[in-house]
Amino acid sequence: MEFWIVQALNGLSFGALLFLLASGLSLIFGLMRIVNISHGSYYLLGAYIGLSLVKATGNFLAAILGAVAVVGAIGVMMQRFFLARLYRQEQAQVLLTMGFAFMFADIALWLWGGDPQRIPTPGFVARSLAIGPVVFPAYRLLVIGVGMVVAVLLWLFQEKTRIGAMVRAAVDDQEMARGLGIDVNRIMTAMFLAGAALAAFGGVMGGPFLGVYPGLDFEVIPLAFAVVIIGGLGSLQGAVVGSLLVGLVDNFGKALFPEFSYFTLFIPMALVLAIWPTGLFGRR
Amino acid sequence: MRNGAWIRNVTVAGGVVVLLFLPHLIPAYYTHLLILTFIYGLMAMSLDLLMGYTGLTSFGHAAYFGAAAYAVGILTTRYHVHFSVAMLGGLIVAFMMALIFGLMATRATEVYFLIITLALGMGVWGLAYRWVSVTGGDNGLPGIPPPDLGLPWSLSDPVNMYYFVLTFFTLACFFLSRFVHSPFGLSLRGIRESESRMRVLGYHTWLHKYTVFVIAGTFSGLGGVLYAFYNRFVSPADVHITASAEAVLMVILGGAGTLFGPVLGAGLVVFLRNLISAYTRRWLLILGVTYVLVVMYAPGGVIGAMKGTFSRLRAKMIPTPVPGGHPQKVKLQRENPDEEVLTR
Amino acid sequence: MIPSDAPGTCLVLEKVSKHFGGLRAVDGVTLEIRAGERRAIIGPNGAGKTTLFNLITGEFPVTAGRIWFFGQEITHLPPHRRAALGIGRTFQITNLFPKLTVLENVLLAVQGLRPTKYVMHRPIWGYPELQQQARHLIERVGLWEKRDLPLTNLSYGEQRQVEVLLALAGGPKLLLLDEPTAGLSPGETRVIVEIIRSLDPTITVLLIEHDMDVAFEVADRITVLHFGRVLAEGTKAEIKANREVQNIYLGAGTGS
Numbered sequence: 040m041e042f043w044i045v046q047a048l049n050g051l052s053f054g055a056l057l058f059l060l061a062s063g064l065s066l067i068f069g070l071m072r073i074v075n076i077s078h079g080s081y082y083l084l085g086a087y088i089g090l091s092l093v094k095a096t097g098n099f100l101a102a103i104l105g106a107v108a109v110v111g112a113i114g115v116m117m118q119r120f121f122l123a124r125l126y127r128q129e130q131a132q133v134l135l136t137m138g139f140a141f142m143f144a145d146i147a148l149w150l151w152g153g154d155p156q157r158i159p160t161p162g163f164v165a166r167s168l169a170i171g172p173v174v175f176p177a178y179r180l181l182v183i184g185v186g187m188v189v190a191v192l193l194w195l196f197q198e199k200t201r202i203g204a205m206v207r208a209a210v211d212d213q214e215m216a217r218g219l220g221i222d223v224n225r226i227m228t229a230m231f232l233a234g235a236a237l238a239a240f241g242g243v244m245g246g247p248f249l250g251v252y253p254g255l256d257f258e259v260i261p262l263a264f265a266v267v268i269i270g271g272l273g274s275l276q277g278a279v280v281g282s283l284l285v286g287l288v289d290n291f292g293k294a295l296f297p298e299f300s301y302f303t304l305f306i307p308m309a310l311v312l313a314i315w316p317t318g319l320f321g322r323r
Numbered sequence: 324m325r326n327g328a329w330i331r332n333v334t335v336a337g338g339v340v341v342l343l344f345l346p347h348l349i350p351a352y353y354t355h356l357l358i359l360t361f362i363y364g365l366m367a368m369s370l371d372l373l374m375g376y377t378g379l380t381s382f383g384h385a386a387y388f389g390a391a392a393y394a395v396g397i398l399t400t401r402y403h404v405h406f407s408v409a410m411l412g413g414l415i416v417a418f419m420m421a422l423i424f425g426l427m428a429t430r431a432t433e434v435y436f437l438i439i440t441l442a443l444g445m446g447v448w449g450l451a452y453r454w455v456s457v458t459g460g461d462n463g464l465p466g467i468p469p470p471d472l473g474l475p476w477s478l479s480d481p482v483n484m485y486y487f488v489l490t491f492f493t494l495a496c497f498f499l500s501r502f503v504h505s506p507f508g509l510s511l512r513g514i515r516e517s518e519s520r521m522r523v524l525g526y527h528t529w530l531h532k533y534t535v536f537v538i539a540g541t542f543s544g545l546g547g548v549l550y551a552f553y554n555r556f557v558s559p560a561d562v563h564i565t566a567s568a569e570a571v572l573m574v575i576l577g578g579a580g581t582l583f584g585p586v587l588g589a590g591l592v593v594f595l596r597n598l599i600s601a602y603t604r605r606w607l608l609i610l611g612v613t614y615v616l617v618v619m620y621a622p623g624g625v626i627g628a629m630k631g632t633f634s635r636l637r638a639k640m641i642p643t644p645v646p647g648g649h650p651q652k653v654k655l656q657r658e659n660p661d662e663e664v665l666t667r
Numbered sequence: 668m669i670p671s672d673a674p675g676t677c678l679v680l681e682k683v684s685k686h687f688g689g690l691r692a693v694d695g696v697t698l699e700i701r702a703g704e705r706r707a708i709i710g711p712n713g714a715g716k717t718t719l720f721n722l723i724t725g726e727f728p729v730t731a732g733r734i735w736f737f738g739q740e741i742t743h744l745p746p747h748r749r750a751a752l753g754i755g756r757t758f759q760i761t762n763l764f765p766k767l768t769v770l771e772n773v774l775l776a777v778q779g780l781r782p783t784k785y786v787m788h789r790p791i792w793g794y795p796e797l798q799q800q801a802r803h804l805i806e807r808v809g810l811w812e813k814r815d816l817p818l819t820n821l822s823y824g825e826q827r828q829v830e831v832l833l834a835l836a837g838g839p840k841l842l843l844l845d846e847p848t849a850g851l852s853p854g855e856t857r858v859i860v861e862i863i864r865s866l867d868p869t870i871t872v873l874l875i876e877h878d879m880d881v882a883f884e885v886a887d888r889i890t891v892l893h894f895g896r897v898l899a900e901g902t903k904a905e906i907k908a909n910r911e912v913q914n915i916y917l918g919a920g921t922g923s
Contacts, residue, residue, distance in 0.1 A: 074437060133434065142608055
């Protein structure tokens, strides 16, 4: 029983991270049909930058802000100077982001070395909570809480603000949105900023328990796509459900069938995508 | 048409003769690189059947290559089977995998196809990496013996290996060239150009896509089989997404939709990687930059870009283009190579 | 409904509907087309004409209703099976193989209904009968000289001719033409009209047309679609005299 509770909480906290990663990816994918392979790199770079900032300042919040700012800027530049020039060329855009993913991976390896590292857990949550017989790290609970807060904030933003409405309109029908005088280009840039920033935020948050190491980018990117695919393009609610599902499946897969952990995730994901191309919660 | 075929046949025969003597004329290191070029060329050519001919970009093509290589590794190091059995085993594994994965992937189109193949590729990588009891995990499978042909020439000599690989490479080239020029090959290009039109013309387009998917996977597997025998070592890196992405780069570098372009692309990547590794360890960075540059500036591949530059130069030197030709037509032909791959 | 079995009936649609979400693009359309008939379907933009074609060829599944073709129900057959039964079509927006040559375009159409299309080991030029038939078709519109040009190098008018050629290559019993003359000059329109008029009279033709002159010239009977429903059906004279049609479709600018 304890095993199941602990693993479920692990899965939930990982799901919360995935949500940070995938919500931005989902919007980028839903809005621009860009399969952004370098989204995993945003996560990795965020984690590494956060690591350096924590080491330099000792302040976790500063690390988050710094990582979010730098990686957000990288996302904007990629969109502005490269992807925007390949408008509507879906395949070229994928290849381009793949190229960037390799560049980022190698630059990270160059700057931070090849050894696995870990961001120190911030002091106030660096302990374990005992709930009955179950002992669980407080930090992981914090991550779950942060994931929930971000989900609520994004939901409020999407449903209650003018910009959110524009984004929804653009996801539904880009041409129509253009016709209504919505500046779709600026929305795209904003989405890249938000998506990259959220991914970097996830990277810093994940740093204390998943660690940071080369190859992490390519490990999380298919997971993020799994979330987007299961949840459906551009759907926030879908991203929430997808994150939890993937987080749990991944965790139990790793715990129960360690030798097949990736296989148990990616193959069902491919199946889901093959059968429901618009996702379990996708519109249409 | 007859005349063209004649010239082509002579060129191909000449090429084969040159390749036959090449290992005796060049340093051993280049022989090594050529062998790798043939091996990766097989993977790239087979990927091009999907990418260039059918318009399906797979980001998991190394999976079939790697699975076949692993099959050879396991069969030879654990069960010590005859090399021909191992070869057949490798091909069957790649074939079966393509048969199953193809069912999932070929239902989808465009970016969905790409993501599914990516996920399937990652799944196979996960197996190689985690299924330690079978694959050796991160340590890979070392000690794969070279094929023992029962002849006086040992294949541990790279030059003999060169001929071994060249034989299969040439055979594969022959079959693939027949294939792409066949009615079936034409139908693939039709699907690339307009699948909806093909359907109303009476084509069961899914069946064609599925068939070519399996064929491409199997030929990639042939590359993997040869790779295992030559490299004598297989590791998760060989099925990683990086390997699949390199295959994609080979195709777009050489020019998608041409049969031998991808071989050239494979050669470029192999030579670049090996020559650069003498100076720097930043191969991945260079790979990434190359990717970005090709996508932004030479989407028709290096051959396409050279053709484009060449005809631009010619257009400059000869003020009046093709006598009697429509100026507009010349312009279109010149622009085509640059647009070949990526506009769809 | 029995008329589907009546001899001499080519195509029957019974209460066929297609909904896209809340939009009823085609809404309970019932049609009966005799074999050899030339039927024009007219109607304002968004009336559901092209969607109707897509339902007949199987590109979209129907939301409701049934379709028969020469007495055989085809409601749930995939497009390629319907093509094999003898349904050919053209597209309103030119839908060809732009980077292939004219000859390759036509060859694809010629081999579409033959088992040859699965052959992988013989080059396509090893099939003289395919080449012969392709040549025959291409010569019909006088494009043989341009057979080795990529399709994109043809003029728009020539591409529209190839569009019709591809639909004819399989020897269809029913030919669906979706605005074959859209965007063509009067001269080019004549060429297409002549092709249609010279068709074997046993071929049934269903034609979507915005150009009233063309519709009235080619068709025996006319069906008017409006908001996905059949508004009227009858001979040219009946349609011209129909008040409702005049009001809704022909409007003030009659004859344009």
